[in-house]
Amino acid sequence: MESTFHGIAVSPGIAIGPVLVFDVDRFDIPNYAITDVKGELRRLARAIVETRNELTHLYKKTAAELGEAHADILNVHLMLLDDVEMRDTLNARLRSEQVNVEYILHTLAEAYSQTLSNIDDPVFKDRADDLADVVDRVLRHLLDEVRPDLQHMNGPSLVVSHELSPSDTATIDQKNLLGVVLDSGSLTSHTAILTRALGVPAVMGLEHLSSHIEHGIEIIVDGKAGLVILEPEPETIARYQAKKVEEEREKEKLKKTASRHVQTLDGVHIATQANVALPIEVRQCKDLSAEGIGLYRTEFLFLNRDTLPDEEEQLEAYCMVCKAMAPHPVTLRTMDIGGDKFVAHLQGLREDNPQLGWRAVRFCLERPDIFKTQLRAMLRASACGKIQIMFPMISGVGELRKVKAVLEEVKQELRDEGIAFNEDVPVGIMIEVPSAVALADLLAKECDFFSLGTNDLIQYSLAVDRVNEKIAHLYEPAHPAVIRMLYHVMTIAEKFKIPCSVCGEMAGDPRFTELLIGMGVTGLSMAAIALPTVRGEINTINMDTARELVQSVLDLELADDVNAALDAHHDLRWGALASREGTAS
Ligand code: PEP
Numbered sequence: 001m002e003s004t005f006h007g008i009a010v011s012p013g014i015a016i017g018p019v020l021v022f023d024v025d026r027f028d029i030p031n032y033a034i035t036d037v038k039g040e041l042r043r044l045a046r047a048i049v050e051t052r053n054e055l056t057h058l059y060k061k062t063a064a065e066l067g068e069a070h071a072d073i074l075n076v077h078l079m080l081l082d083d084v085e086m087r088d089t090l091n092a093r094l095r096s097e098q099v100n101v102e103y104i105l106h107t108l109a110e111a112y113s114q115t116l117s118n119i120d121d122p123v124f125k126d127r128a129d130d131l132a133d134v135v136d137r138v139l140r141h142l143l144d145e146v147r148p149d150l151q152h153m154n155g156p157s158l159v160v161s162h163e164l165s166p167s168d169t170a171t172i173d174q175k176n177l178l179g180v181v182l183d184s185g186s187l188t189s190h191t192a193i194l195t196r197a198l199g200v201p202a203v204m205g206l207e208h209l210s211s212h213i214e215h216g217i218e219i220i221v222d223g224k225a226g227l228v229i230l231e232p233e234p235e236t237i238a239r240y241q242a243k244k245v246e247e248e249r250e251k252e253k254l255k256k257t258a259s260r261h262v263q264t265l266d267g268v269h270i271a272t273q274a275n276v277a278l279p280i281e282v283r284q285c286k287d288l289s290a291e292g293i294g295l296y297r298t299e300f301l302f303l304n305r306d307t308l309p310d311e312e313e314q315l316e317a318y319c320m321v322c323k324a325m326a327p328h329p330v331t332l333r334t335m336d337i338g339g340d341k342f343v344a345h346l347q348g349l350r351e352d353n354p355q356l357g358w359r360a361v362r363f364c365l366e367r368p369d370i371f372k373t374q375l376r377a378m379l380r381a382s383a384c385g386k387i388q389i390m391f392p393m394i395s396g397v398g399e400l401r402k403v404k405a406v407l408e409e410v411k412q413e414l415r416d417e418g419i420a421f422n423e424d425v426p427v428g429i430m431i432e433v434p435s436a437v438a439l440a441d442l443l444a445k446e447c448d449f450f451s452l453g454t455n456d457l458i459q460y461s462l463a464v465d466r467v468n469e470k471i472a473h474l475y476e477p478a479h480p481a482v483i484r485m486l487y488h489v490m491t492i493a494e495k496f497k498i499p500c501s502v503c504g505e506m507a508g509d510p511r512f513t514e515l516l517i518g519m520g521v522t523g524l525s526m527a528a529i530a531l532p533t534v535r536g537e538i539n540t541i542n543m544d545t546a547r548e549l550v551q552s553v554l555d556l557e558l559a560d561d562v563n564a565a566l567d568a569h570h571d572l573r574w575g576a577l578a579s580r581e582g583t584a585s
């Protein structure tokens with residue numbers, strides 16, 4: 001019987017098709033007596049060789065597609081296969097207990113994982129996960145089970161899972177992937193970012209839905225509405241098929257405007273740029289004619305690995321993006337690790353309040369070795385093309401001066417070494433902490449540009465953890481307090497004659513385009529897939545009307561009122577356009 005579930009709308013689009021339940025835990029471990037110990041050891045040795053081949057292949061594929069940084073975790077898994085202590089214990093138990101090798105391996109690995117998980121250190125918890133992953137592969141080879149991997153899917157399917165690891169997502173069979181449905185996840189999770197980069201409809205945060213879904217059943221995913229419909233009735237399928245055709249037609253129509261000069265009806269150009277986290281995203285940015293990268297989340301170079309990227313590796317990544325986007329500018333944000341982007345080997349123990357914790361420049365200022373290496377790479381990249389450097393989470397003038405002082409030190413080192421860089425590289429800050437809003441006039445005097453990080457600004461000003469599904473309904477971009485803060489920052493930026501863009505999710509939400517433009521935003525940077533829609537909006541906007549909208553909204557008391565005003569303006573604009581087109585034809 002048809003049933004509908006609501007989750008977090010992570011990546012837009014409609015997908016209809018059969019389910020592939022990706023559940024690496026679904027298989028039984030047999031337990032039986034054996035007499036041929038040597039035979040069991042031979043079976044194990046064969047399974048280890050097969051696992052090694054599988055992991056080596058996966059390593060090469062990931063390194064080629066996403067870069068070595070993202071493949072590093074598979075190296076860790078390969079090393080675990082050589083753990084001498086574990087092998088010795090396994091041999092000893094096999095001889096003394098005389099039961100099948102998969103049973104011994106399974107119980108041994110469970111005991112090791114348990115010990116590692118009990119240690120109050122995230123590094124050991126991560127090791128426990130790595131061990132479970134590798135043992136799972138060996139067991140499947142022993143049992144001749146095919147590990148459900150997502151590299152070779154049996155025809156077009158929607159992947160349903162409790163969660164997807166970055167290594168599984170990175171190696172997914174893109175040809176056959178129709179959509180993604182996850183119990184876990186949030187808009188800013190690594191996997192969510194990858195689904196948007198791949199342009200695949202995705203709904204996440206569905207709690208326990210995956211355990212109620214059977215392999216092969218038909219489902220519909222509406223990534224824009226955040227809906228998952230199980231076993232839809234024929235008329236529902238027909239309705240969504242029509243909706244899919246309509247959405248795709250609309251997308252194609254909008255794409256045609258992608259290469260056009262984006263401007264309001266009265267000729268004001270608004271830079272429409274893309275946000276990226278991974279090098280693979282650059283292709284899509286170019287396809288959609290992004291006018292540069294307004295936010296390069298460089299911290300993704302530091303995630304899912306145990307070693308730091310050195311200066312050369314970082315330089316290569318920054319120059320690659322910069323050259324690909326030339327002649328447009330690329331804004332490199334210094335690493336924003338911490339919060340929900342926790343890096344165990346750098347940050348030690350997980351914090352109780354990570355969003356209020358050791359994050360971004362707070363971390364960088366205490367680890368000048370890591371910070372300076374990144375700044376050196378960024379400055380050197382400024383010799384490859386148009387680069388801007390942006391600092392995240394700036395909370396006040398003192399902090400800005402400190403990070404700029406480190407930048408100055410690095411510049412001096414490069415000068416002393418005779419290494420080329422752009423002396424005038426623009427330096428800007430993200431405005432995403434409420435204290436920075438209050439001090440915008442002081443900050444504007446000491447930097448070259450502002451970029452409003454609305455994701456964090458909303459989280460911090462409304463005190464709503466942006467990744468907590470339980471309070472997601474309180475995360476309200478149209479909250480009057482947020483609207484007033486955005487207006488204040490843009491007014492200050494205009495007064496001090498510095499550009500002010502928006503790079504949080506609000507920039508890619510067409511409901512806010514007119515309001516932001518009316519406030520004086522100079523650029524909008526968003527997930528590349530949002531570019532055509534937002535450009536379509538910009539082309540219908542009149543500056544005077546947009547400014548009127550701002551004035552009318554500033555006095556409103558409730559988020560609902562703001563949303564209603566935005567909707568009314570939106571309908572008016574599109575209605576007027578339709579009647580103009582009607583008159584013209
Ligand atoms: C933001 O906070 O709005 C932003 C763009 O940065 P991030 O989402 O990476 O925190």
Ligand code: MG
Pocket residue numbers: 392432453455456
């Ligand atoms: Mg942020």
